[in-house]
Amino acid sequence: MKTVTIIDVAKRAGVSKSTVSQYLNGRYEYMGADTRERIKQAVEELGYRPNTIARSLKKKKTKTIGVILANILYSFSTKVIRAIEDVCNREGYQVIICNADDNPSKEKWYIEMLLAKQVDGIIAIPTKSNIDLYRKLKERNYPLVFVDRYIDGLDISTMMLHNEKAAKMCVDELTDNGYERIAMLTMEPISITPRFERIQGYKKALEDKGLKATEDYIASAPLKEMQTRLKELMALKQPPQAIIAINDLSFMQLLTFVKENQLEVPGDLAVIGIDDISFADLFDPPLTTIAQPAFDIGREAAAALIQKINNRYVMDADIRRFEPRLIRRASSTKS
């Protein structure tokens, strides 16, 4: 697999390699029509393919970006990635994906690798632990965009759901339907932005309605222990009449609990989940959800990153909030 270079093409076409380079970069003004044709021929005959690596070394642009996320298996991440890849493809960029698994040292390793690979920019769903590294990049003016999670004091543009509003939508939908004892189910840790903000929004919304937000009703647990946690929650003297699942994974757990305990929804318990799970319509009864515009978020993140790469002006410290959307189905209606 001997590689054919620009020199081979030049020889074949009987010109110098600069001329070929001109041709390859579309600067046709600088050559005769016949030369151009000869080069075209030579390129085809030799099956020549420019070596992007060499070009990158020279131009200091790789036309590649890196995306660091927790886990591509999460449907939000998958959608974000898909949207990012779409706009990148359109702009001639390619994307390297990195599953950091919410592991700071893995995240750090990926950042280092991406930088060593000279990627033109990075989109990340960051953990809080590499804040120093991110800060250094920011100081160097390195193109960087965050998604889903905000890191305080870093001033990096971030694309995220309007989490408080999403939680408020849940609460309002339930109170409108007459529910008063409303609990929230969340995964741990609760410190990451979306969970934190949704819990805040939940509390505020309850207060707005003149309801008290007791800590008892905020049920947090790691995924594996969620069934136990739910059992405790429902064993309170005053068990909730409705539960808000903070994201799709929690929602799955909640539904499993409902099913195993043969609770009637919404009769025994109303439920509503943030994130639009694929089978919301298929469940019995259909599930009310708050959808977040994952594709929009991904698209805008990619667009912003590319703008930064191109050195166009992008307001940094710019947290863009995306609107949640209530999809009303039967699981939250009046019982």
Next chain:
Amino acid sequence: MKTVTIIDVAKRAGVSKSTVSQYLNGRYEYMGADTRERIKQAVEELGYRPNTIARSLKKKKTKTIGVILANILYSFSTKVIRAIEDVCNREGYQVIICNADDNPSKEKWYIEMLLAKQVDGIIAIPTKSNIDLYRKLKERNYPLVFVDRYIDGLDISTMMLHNEKAAKMCVDELTDNGYERIAMLTMEPISITPRFERIQGYKKALEDKGLKATEDYIASAPLKEMQTRLKELMALKQPPQAIIAINDLSFMQLLTFVKENQLEVPGDLAVIGIDDISFADLFDPPLTTIAQPAFDIGREAAAALIQKINNRYVMDADIRRFEPRLIRRASSTKS
């Protein structure tokens, strides 16, 4: 963001860049302990990061692979990608993902880009249309592994489900439960490997059981028209008693149909689906599925590719079949 190079490190440490290079590549035998220490210092103080691009240009290895698939939103692809990324990460490779959307020209464009980027190898869920390009790569001995789909006459190692067996499992499960009129629901086109083979397996399995496989019972349609197609199927003089969904997307359609027409499962209609959908346990009744080991497939694909890259012996023309697994739930039991 002025880049600090190996030369800066050399100056700082008071040695030549060759020595630094030695150091960076771990050939410590060729230097004194003090030099080594000085270089280490210099690297840290300058925050030096080797430029992988330059290294790649010299070594003709990028430690990067490309993965071309139809759509990362499909759960099979997502799992495969995740597994690939895992083993690549462990081996120091990074992965560029490409959503070709089953569009041959997009696929071709991605292949060209990946080659231009000098990726060390490619894993693809190929369309049939770029067979010539793939053949050329194969002839050049370029590291290439296929997943999910087999291309006849190309002799490229392929990792895929034992599709016929999967279909047979469905049929057997249903006949064991007394069903005789068994239909199959599939997306179009039916020419791609998994669909084709599953349909074959379905036919054979029926014959094995002494049942006739009528064309009437093989319902194929694009996703959007599947509801109509199902209506037709169920309107036959002899409608099926059971339907096998050929993959998760078809299965979703089938379940939607069931729900909208308030059919009782498995009383009115037994159902079973290939691919393990996430809510199989949550549906009412729980859904019998045939799971395919997507992670294993991805892992083995990546392992095989890396072996090829390292020039270790890999049997090509080696189609590795992975075992489907029946997860028996209520939707296929005796009515």
Next chain:
DNA sequence: TTGTATGCGTTATCAC
């Protein structure tokens, strides 16, 4: 219009 020379940041081959 086309050609020459130089550099991008590394690695590798040899001298010293």
Next chain:
DNA sequence: GTGATAACGCATACAA
């Protein structure tokens, strides 16, 4: 043990 120096494949300023 260490240091020049020549590649790697391409882009570009400048000369012709």
